[in-house]
Amino acid sequence: MINTESLPKTIYAIQHLAFEDLGSLEDTFYQLGFRVRYFEAGVDDLSPALNYEGLTIILGGPIGVYESEDYPFLVDEIAGLKQRLTANKPTIGICLGAQLIAHALGAKVYAGHQKEIGWGLLEIKADEPNILSPLKDTHVLHWHGDTFDLPENATLLASSDIYPNQAFSIGNNILALQFHLEIAEQSFEKWLIGHTCEIRHAGLSIPQLRQDNLCYAAQSEQQSHKIMKKFIENIRL
Numbered sequence: 001m002i003n004t005e006s007l008p009k010t011i012y013a014i015q016h017l018a019f020e021d022l023g024s025l026e027d028t029f030y031q032l033g034f035r036v037r038y039f040e041a042g043v044d045d046l047s048p049a050l051n052y053e054g055l056t057i058i059l060g061g062p063i064g065v066y067e068s069e070d071y072p073f074l075v076d077e078i079a080g081l082k083q084r085l086t087a088n089k090p091t092i093g094i095c096l097g098a099q100l101i102a103h104a105l106g107a108k109v110y111a112g113h114q115k116e117i118g119w120g121l122l123e124i125k126a127d128e129p130n131i132l133s134p135l136k137d138t139h140v141l142h143w144h145g146d147t148f149d150l151p152e153n154a155t156l157l158a159s160s161d162i163y164p165n166q167a168f169s170i171g172n173n174i175l176a177l178q179f180h181l182e183i184a185e186q187s188f189e190k191w192l193i194g195h196t197c198e199i200r201h202a203g204l205s206i207p208q209l210r211q212d213n214l215c216y217a218a219q220s221e222q223q224s225h226k227i228m229k230k231f232i233e234n235i236r237l
Helices: 024-031 073-086 096-104 185-194 196-201 206-234
Strands: 010-015 035-040 056-058 091-094 109-120 140-148 155-159 167-170 174-177
Touching: 024 035, 024 206, 056 096, 073 091, 073 096, 091 096, 096 109, 096 140, 096 174, 109 196, 109 206, 140 206, 185 196, 185 206, 196 206
Parallel strands: 010 035, 010 056, 056 091, 091 174
Antiparallel strands: 109 140, 155 167, 167 174
């Protein structure tokens, strides 16, 4: 049964890039009876989202956690996140959000040996229960160049052929996903427009990425709904 009675009915999301929003997860949360409120990193005061007792989701973006000299707002964001994780408040990080969680937990975050952009399968770790089990044999969207070491006391949930640390959890309340579980088939074109420089620099085919989205996004959306439903059920306040 969904933990709707004790969990506050608004989900807070911190954005680092306008078109990297909650995507298909927004519909999932609405179906489960939640509202959504966004905070814009670098513009808004993030402390209400980082201090929030309910679920806060930290979304992706093209900057690195180590670029605080150029993006000073990261200093306060990381400090607030450290306090949040210490208090075991329900938190999900996606891509940059996952890297911020890893960094806040004391793990090293750094530039990887190659970009991982496009749809691919994950190796879902066999340890049960694994909240990402629905993603077995499901292509997910990768879009990152940085990676991270596994934080102390974290449970590794998934790997890819390129990067071993694709997802981890700490207890029931903290989930970090390097890949983009939130991607929505209908809004993928925004990614192709917004990331055109990165795509071309990596030598990737925009028509192929578009075609792969048509092939894989619908199944990813279906499985993401199951995962988010289970995560909310498992939250312990």
